Amino acid sequence: MLVCRDASIPFGPADRATIGDDVRAWVSEMEQRGVRLLGNVLAPPERSTRVSTRSGDVIIEDGAQGSDGVPASGFNLLECADLDEAIEVSAKHPIAKFGLIELRPIIDD
Numbered sequence: 001m002l003v004c005r006d007a008s009i010p011f012g013p014a015d016r017a018t019i020g021d022d023v024r025a026w027v028s029e030m031e032q033r034g035v036r037l038l039g040n041v042l043a044p045p046e047r048s049t050r051v052s053t054r055s056g057d058v059i060i061e062d063g064a065q066g067s068d069g070v071p072a073s074g075f076n077l078l079e080c081a082d083l084d085e086a087i088e089v090s091a092k093h094p095i096a097k098f099g100l101i102e103l104r105p106i107i108d109d
Helices: 013-033 083-091 094-098
Strands: 002-005 036-041 049-054 057-062 074-078 099-102
Touching: 002 094, 013 036, 013 094, 094 099
Parallel strands: none
Antiparallel strands: 002 074, 002 099, 036 074, 049 057
């Protein structure tokens, strides 16, 4: 679950004053339910380091890749019974009001 706050959606002083408590309440509920395994806040995109290889050379670049999308500001590793439960859990996350939550399954080979 990637947590993505959209800077174009108003996020005023009242929101800033309550969001920390709201997120902690969500974390507590989901950990008690046993669906949240791990999570944390991510550094801003400008602190990213990109690594790629081309023709055997390692290329290292600072900063996030340019994208029109909303960058992730946090993540949570969930273990839900199915997609419906993951959607229900994600919809309760406080940041869902100020951006989006991207659900991405882990491929189990």
